[in-house]
Amino acid sequence: MSELKLPTFADVVAASERIAGVAHATPVKTSRTLNEALGAEVFFKCENMQRMGAFKFRGGYNALARFTPEQRKAGVVAFSSGNHAQAIALSARLLGVPATIVMPHDAPAAKIAATKGYGAQVVIYDRYQEDREQIGRDLAAKHGLTLIPPYDHADVIAGQGTAAKELFEEVGALDFVFAPLGGGGLLSGTALATRALSPAARLYGVEPEAGNDGQQSLRSGSIVHIDTPKTIADGAQTQHLGNLTFPIIKRDVDDILTASDEQLRAEMRFFAERMKMVVEPTGCLGLAAARAMKAQLQGKRVGIIISGGNVDIPRYTELLA
Numbered sequence: 001m002s003e004l005k006l007p008t009f010a011d012v013v014a015a016s017e018r019i020a021g022v023a024h025a026t027p028v029k030t031s032r033t034l035n036e037a038l039g040a041e042v043f044f045k046c047e048n049m050q051r052m053g054a055f056k057f058r059g060g061y062n063a064l065a066r067f068t069p070e071q072r073k074a075g076v077v078a079f080s081s082g083n084h085a086q087a088i089a090l091s092a093r094l095l096g097v098p099a100t101i102v103m104p105h106d107a108p109a110a111k112i113a114a115t116k117g118y119g120a121q122v123v124i125y126d127r128y129q130e131d132r133e134q135i136g137r138d139l140a141a142k143h144g145l146t147l148i149p150p151y152d153h154a155d156v157i158a159g160q161g162t163a164a165k166e167l168f169e170e171v172g173a174l175d176f177v178f179a180p181l182g183g184g185g186l187l188s189g190t191a192l193a194t195r196a197l198s199p200a201a202r203l204y205g206v207e208p209e210a211g212n213d214g215q216q217s218l219r220s221g222s223i224v225h226i227d228t229p230k231t232i233a234d235g236a237q238t239q240h241l242g243n244l245t246f247p248i249i250k251r252d253v254d255d256i257l258t259a260s261d262e263q264l265r266a267e268m269r270f271f272a273e274r275m276k277m278v279v280e281p282t283g284c285l286g287l288a289a290a291r292a293m294k295a296q297l298q299g300k301r302v303g304i305i306i307s308g309g310n311v312d313i314p315r316y317t318e319l320l321a
């Protein structure tokens with residue numbers, strides 16, 4: 001296999017310049033109640049308040065902003081049922097790039113509508129009969145579109161790393177950092193920023209208990225594939241880490257932890273009641289793991305990335321009940 005060129009912190013810095021004034025520099029929030037409960041000082045980086053409701057806008061915009069004039073003219077294709085679809089659709093609209101998004105037939109109607117609302121062409125496929133990656137590749141080949149994957153892409157990783165970069169620039173070095181983990185775009189980008197700006201911090205990725213492929217991969221030393229996990233954390237229902245994200249995670253991340261759906265529900269409730277914030281289940285992974293590590297966090301400064309806030313209201317109330 002040829003050497004993969006991994007993105008570096010310099011790429012994160014370049015990404016932050018590219019997205020400046022377009023992506024929100026999201027707020028960092030704290031909770032006195034939580035700090036007292038944990039005996040720690042916790043800083044939340046609130047990507048639930050990012051444009052389109054999740055950090056994925058950072059990586060999507062960064063990737064599209066690097067297109068050549070030819071790529072911009074031909075367009076972009078992405079496959080996703082969730083936040084990546086909306087991130088690419090919105091970035092494409094802002095940059096005047098035609099976008100095609102491949103979505104499963106059973107994707108929530110609200111998500112399909114939101115993606116169309118950003119002006120993207122939506123191609124529906126049957127999740128059980130068809131291979132979305134093949135559909136994406138066919139569309140790319142037939143129409144000369146550039147395929148932007150949700151996590152295993154250097155520009156996507158660099159863009160996702162800008163959230164942690166902003167966090168350290170605002171609050172300084174931290175003792176612990178927790179980030180949700182799906183395919184690893186957010187965690188590997190966070191790792192690049194952490195090792196540059198807060199090198200001594202202990203950095204943890206957190207994935208749903210039902211889909212701990214990342215944990216298995218880190219422990220076995222090679223990428224483990226699993227079936228699509230059953231979990232309410234729909235932003236982290238990935239089946240495997242990426243060829244770019246895994247080497248960075250292996251090199252720079254201290255460990256991968258898990259959280260149960262029950263823990264995620266409890267944290268959704270905490271964010272709603274105590275911090276007046278809507279956080280989607282996947283966005284609660286970091287806090288769930290931090291709370292479980294309370295004993296080690298005494299007197300420490302802790303950063304937690306809240307990755308997103310996109311959840312349908314009926315679903316949200318059902319999960320909170």
Ligand SMILES: *Cc1c(COP(=O)(O)O)cnc(C)c1O
Pocket residue numbers: 054056082083084150151160180181182183184185186187235236238280282283307308309
């Ligand atoms: C995509 C996503 C994740 C997981 O990100 P990866 O880069 O795939 O690890 C976590 N939370 C939310 C809200 C997401 O949309």
